[in-house]
Amino acid sequence: MSHKDIDINPALAQLQAQTRRHFLQGCAGGLGAMFMGSVGGLTPLTSQAAAHEAGEEARLDFRRDAARPLSPLPPQFAPKARRVIFLHMAGAPSQLELFEHKPVLTRFDGTDCPQSYLAGKRFAFISGVPKLLGAQYPFHQAGSHGQWISDRLPHLERQIDELCFVRSMHTDQFNHAPAQLLVQTGNARMGYASFGSWVTYGLGTENQNLPGFIVLLSGGKSPDGGKQLWGSGYLPSVYQGVQCRSQGEPVLYLHNPPGVSRPLRRQMLDAIGAINQQTYAGFGNPETLTRVAQYEMAFRMQLDASDAMDIHTEPASVQARYGVETGKSSFANNCLVARRLAERGVRFIQLYHWGWDSHGSSENEALNIGFKKRCLEVDQPMAALLADLKERGMLDDTLIVWGGEFGRTPMRENRDGQQMKYVGRDHNPGAYTMWLAGGGIRRGMSYGETDEMGYEIVRDPVEIRDLHATMLYLLGFDHRKLNYPYQGLEQKLTSVKPARVIAELLA
Amino acid sequence: MASGRSLAWVAAVLVGAGLLATVHFAHHQRTTLAAVDFSRDIRPIFNQYCVSCHGGVRQRNNVSFIYREEALGKGSSGRATIVPGSPETSELIARVTATDPEVRMPYHAPALQPQQIVLLRQWIREGAQWSDHWAFVPPREQALPSVGHAQWPRQPMDRFILSALEQRSLQPAVEATRAQLLRRASFDLTGLPPTAQELAEFLADTAPDAYERQVDRLLASPHYGERWAALWMDLARYADSRGYEADHDRVVWPWRDWVINAFNRNLSYEQFVTTQLAGDLLPNASLDDRIATTFQRLTPVNDEGGTDDEEFRLVAVMDRVATTWSVLNGLTMNCVQCHSHPYDPIRHAEYYKFLGFYNTSRDADLSDDYPTLSVPKDHSQRGAVAALAARRAQLLHDVVSAGRALQARAQWSALPVERGTMQEVPALERNLRIYEQARQQRLNPDPDLKRTPRQLEKFYSSSIKGWRADLQRAREQALSVALVRDGAGGVQVSGTIPVLSEFQVQTVAPTKIVTALRVESPVLNPALAGHTPEDGFIVDRISVWIVQADGREERVAIRYFLPDAEDNLLAAVRSPYPLSEARDAELDSSGFAANSKLFRSRWVVAVPARVLNVPAGAHLKLLLLHTTGIDSRPAPLRRIHLYASADPIWQSPATEQQLAARLGELVGVQRQLEQVPSIALPVMAEQSDFEQRQSLEFERGNFLSKVGPPLQPDVPAIFPKIPADAPRNRLTMAQWFFSRDQPLTARVAVNRYWEQLFGTGLVETLEDFGSAGQAPSHPQLLDWLALHFQRDLHWDMKALLRELATSATYRQSARTTPAIAAQDPRNRWLSHGPQQRLSAEMVRDQALVASGLYSPEIGGPPVKPPQPAGVWMSVYDDRVWEDAKGPERYRRAIYTYLRRTALYPSFVTFDGADHIVSLPRRTVTNTPLQALVTLNDPVYQEASEALARRMLALDQSLSARLDYAARCVLSRELSADEHKTLTNFVLKARHASAAGSANERAAYTALASVLFNLDAALTR
DSSP states (O other), X not given: OHHHHSOOOHHHHHHHHSBOSOEEETOOOSTTGGGGGGGSOOOOOSOGGGOOOTTOOEEXXXXXXXXXXXXOOOOSBOOSXXXXXXXXXXXXXXXXXXXXXXXXXXXXXXXXXXXXXXXXXXXXXOOSOOBBOOOSSOEEEETTTTEEEETTOHHHHTTGGGEEEEEEEEOSOOSHHXXXXXXXXXXXXXXXXXXXXXXXXXXXXXXXXXXSEEEEEGGGOBOTTGGGGGXXXXXXXXXXXXEEOSSSOSSTTOSOOTTOOHHHHHHHHHHHHHHHHHHHHHHOOHHHHHHHHHHHHHHHHHHHHHHHHOGGGXXXXXXXXXTOOTTSOOHHHHHHHHHHHHHTTOSEEEEEEOXXXXXXXXXXXXXXXXXXXXXXXXXXXXXXHHHHHHHTTOGGGEEEXXXXXXXXXXXXXXXXXXXXXXXXXXXXXXXXXXXXXXXXXXXXXXXXXXXTTSSSEEEOOEEHHHHHHHHHHHTTOOTTTSEEEETTEEEETTOSSOOOOOGGXXX | XXXXXXXXXXXXXXXXXXXXXXXXXXXXXXXXXXXXXXXXXXXXXXXXXXXXXXXXXXXXXXXOSSSHHHHTSBOTTSSBSXXXXXXXXXXXXXXXXXXXXXTSSSTTSOOOOHHHHHHHHHHHHTTOOOOOOGGGSOOOOOOOOOOSOTTSOSSHHHHHXXXXXXXXXXXXXXXXXXXXXXXXXXXXXXXXXXXXXXXHHHHHOOSTTXXXXXXXXXXXXXXXXXXXXXXXXXXXXOOSBXXXXXXXXXXXXXXXXXXXXXXXXXXXHXXXXXXXXXXXXXXXXXXXXXXXXXXXXXXXXXXXXXXXXXXXXXXXXXXXXXXXXHHHHOOOGGGGGTSSOSSSSOOXXXXXXXXXXXXXXXXXXXXXXSSEEEEESSGGGHHHHHHHXXXXXXXXXXXXXXXXXXXXXXXXXXXXXXXXXXXXXXXXXXXXXXXXXXXXXXOOSOTTSOOOHHHHHHHHHHHHHHHHHHHHHHHHSOOOEEEEEOSSSOEEEXXXXXXXXXXXXXXXXXXXXXXXXXXXXXXXXXXXXXXXXXXXXXXXXXXXXXXXXXXXXXXXXXEEEEESSHHHHHHHHSOOOHHHHHHHXXXXXXXXXXXXXXXXXXXXXXXXXXXXXXXXXXXXXXXXXXXXXXXXXXXXXXEXXXXXXXXXXXXXXXXXXXXXXXXXXXXXXXXXXXXXXXXEXXXXXXXXXXXXXXXXXXXXXXXXXXXXXXXXXXXXXXXXXXXXXXXXXXXXXXXXXXXXXXXXXXXXXXXXXXXXXXXXXXXXXXXXXXXXXXXXXXXXXXHHHHHIIIIIXXXXXXXXXXXXXXXXXXXXXXXXXXXXHHHSTTOTTOSSOOOOBOOHHHHHXXXXXXXTOOOOOOOSSOBOOXXXXXTTOBTTBXXXXXXXXXXXXXXXXXGBOOOTTSOOHHXXXXXXXOSSSOOSOOOOOOOHHHHHHHHHOHHHHHHHHHHHHHHHHSOSOHHHHHHHHHHHHHSSOOOHHHHHHHHHHHXXXXXXXXXXXXXXXXXXXXXXXXXXXXXXXXXO
């Protein structure tokens, strides 16, 4: 049955057949047992209830040596992408000002919104009868596939043939925090494991001297959903995202305190290690040896993380290409850091930019003012990131994802039923655009379609869980097999509703 | 016997493959097992291979294996799935033995093992008896097992452990050293390490009961309550902020202090839980009883603009249901939100029946956390305030009841609306005027927020600028509000509605005198609104006018407004905010509201000061003022109906007597309460009978789509019944969990205590006692302990802990050898003593105590110890974390401010809870980031420096200083090897730089840091 449930084309099936991963028959052990490798015993599952899919009993084995909880594991089948860089535009950028060319909407600009668009809809702020709002910027076709793009992203336009647009993203959340949580954790409530946590749990990471899941925030500002967006939920906390900063310490508590030199630190660790060895000899608790290993890893991380974050060692030409601003935690700086982290084997790199919530309620939230600045902040660096990875031969196995948490309405926002001074749009969970690139994604295409107003999806809707399933597929997992036993269920990123791998997006 | 054999033979032949082995196996089964045991042998097969398609979530082809009656039914094929006594005619057997891959089950998956098929056959032949999963069967009395090594047990429970060890030819370990024992017990019972002084006293005490007296001392310590409160805060998802995007501050620490105090007073577990679930419903509930109910108000609230309050109210209600079941019974009730339980016999509708217990609380995801309890900041005023609050509650109830009775009794006639307008400009003009006046008077608009004159001026100038702009816009561009007659004498509002508006309605002239007017907001769809509400409204003020035939208007004086419910009466008597007080001068009357949702028609009765005689040709006019939105959206009255009464009862002296004095007293009591500086603590409060929301089943968990009839609150049928005569409310629900035959409450409680002391629960999956969880390692011990706790100890938590902590099992050394590790690798048989990593809280608290920085104060508002800059930055918020100075910097971990979207980083690194959903069990990890915390976090550097000062203050040798620091940090003496290693370290560190006292200090600081980072320091 499992093969019938999932929409997988023959090429995919063949990929899946190239299984490299070792399957274990019916092994699991509930929470905590995954680290039992070094203790020597596997916990037999007293109840096999958690074998969720009747199709196969084989489960993936995610247990690891306790001393190396982030050690790399092979995926289920040959992956297309080995790492992910996720560019989340918090606040939800308007697809109608960037990628969705809707001439009919422009023709009806300023006219009353038809009642059929309003009946039965829930809005965050629109009330009464708003006016339709045409695109605020001119559109044109670009690239060898003639994809539409507005004039706001001239740098990205030069990479347009690399991009795969999903124009039919759909979400069921219309408030920022829950919608961001849905994008990042597969669930709109707080307390679930984030995508990056799932990926580092499933694959570990290649560089043990750096965290496997790193988060970078523009301007140090947390997105609406807060640190829960990179939380590990029910997964062990070792898989949560580590926020790295381009100002101050790159990782919290990375630097030695004043007065502690690196040689002194080495002496301290030698003393700690020697005594811990004696403790182990006395008590025989394997966790003690694990601790010795972790302290040594911390010592190495102090150097490696500082080095990875130091973008000023990059040639001036590279810095200029990204538009690096010295001493700031800008999106440009973070894009360059992201490339350096990718080079060093970090598995999941999550960038958050903010300020895209263009309601029109203030200058900064105006489509005609703040939105323009946001475009300037991200356009050059994200184009540079794509080009740089390509030149280094890394785009092929690096999956880049760009997007917000929902779309924006074709209606002009009329907060409190009033025309506002600035031009803005309200939240639209019904349709929005994301783009993907690299890592096994088909180049230069669009998937899905919205109506002539860009309001609702008319073809090939993609739910967040479909996106997640597709991303996991590229990383080498059947999303139903990347799971974790908790509270009697095999917890999954894609949760319980059926999700599909969007085969059309795959190269 | 002979016939039994031949039957087994037949069964084996039918299986086909693996014939010989199967015959042998079947024979073995028949001769050694009296009967197949459903729970042990059959349910695991169903759970593993069948229920994902034929279970609680899906019943493919109408086949399910959760309930016996379903499994005995017919599938879509028309054939009976299971025919008791007849495996040959049971479709189940036909399917699992079929050879056609399209027919054979499990579908498109490997076939069942031959032994499993034999078991299924035998079970069906024996009558297909069903039995409940062990956890749903009440604990059984257990005899204490006999043991060989009879001197070893110190407590009855030890005999269960020893018996299990002996069955496996294992020996218990020797007793731990005294120093180890004291460290273990001190952390386990109080969360703090023993001080050097406490350690010395214990080592010097040679009495045989010296250890037991230490346990008693620790249980009596005021810090005991703090340690166990930390655990309860995980379960209660405690935080000092509200969650989601805005994540505003929430003042709930009085609840945390109640918990600490309750543990220290040793409230019984039954009282402890019952009070938290339903303290407000206890007879003569005290202020403390109500504070306890904050437990279920710790759910996150979504203050993001443009959210649907009903959606997030229900998220909170569902969280309360899940938390109740998880904390008390270790069951995953959240699974049943969208469908029947995938593994356990709990049906979808039963979830919503249980939800009914929680669906009638007053809270509604409002930004002021309504309803709240005034908790005086000055502890000595609590008694007086509680008395006033009780009086207020009584008066509110009396007045509303009287008003409702009069309303129901009086004769009413409809007053059809003739004309109506909803205008924005006059409302904005009025607002502007009020602000301009307030600016001249330098009125502080929010007394809770101290503003300098300059800040005040800034506030007014920007507000007034904003109002002027709004006014100009409104004058230039009128909104298209539409008022439509609703065919029933009223009007309905639609179109583009402003937030601020004056809503005027003019009625036909009443034909008789008017003694009272009723303003009503009917629901549009009475069939749905009771469970799926309509948009709410807030009318700030209502005034009534008589409009003469010539157009002159005369204001009607109102004696009192009688609202339909207590929330509106309370809102009416509350002192308005200063800025709205200014409004009162113009419109001195009360409004009414359905905030945030309209579940039923709402009304308010206005009783004029004297009987109205409206002359011919005149009209009645009502002016309703709207100035407040709900969640950033306009919240006007959407529909209005008016009624007049000519009943003399409204103006009678009896009515006057009944109401006037009470209303007067109510206002007085309210003013008195407002005088006491208080915390507004969110608490549970129940809706009155007449306003209770209905609970229906949500279709696949979707709150917008409900099915079936309204449900009466109830517990799932697998459990003992609720007493027939008990009211179906939260208190009954809470008490039910402690009823004699409740199968899980005591088991889950003793298992949690066991896990805290031994590191692993008897049931390892603390979060799941259902059939998908792990079976208990010592089922008899679990039952014995549960019944002992419930019936002998009467839920006495300290008594239970005392027995555990003084048991021989607990007192074992944690030392393992390769031989023991091979036989009992995870110490599930307790062949040696527990060794656990310190919790996040303990890591901090140890550093504070050992360094001497520790501030032992208990309770009070949360504090902000040092945290790196930038952790608290968020988009919509400029709150900053200012590192505490003085003693507040050194408080125990549980007092650290817990902000949900930006938790205290070092606690997160050491596996602290996320404080968003109830956490039944923390996973312990061991990571390099933890090393970075205890090596580099300024908190630990400060502790290291302080411990160095302590060492240097001892006018003694390096060796003596070392011994002292080891006693502080490790609670023991150093071994000779350790002593040597550390001595060498200090000599080298000192040598590394030139001589001098600064270097001496640096070397000792490094030594202290080394000690804090030892494995022995990070474990207990």
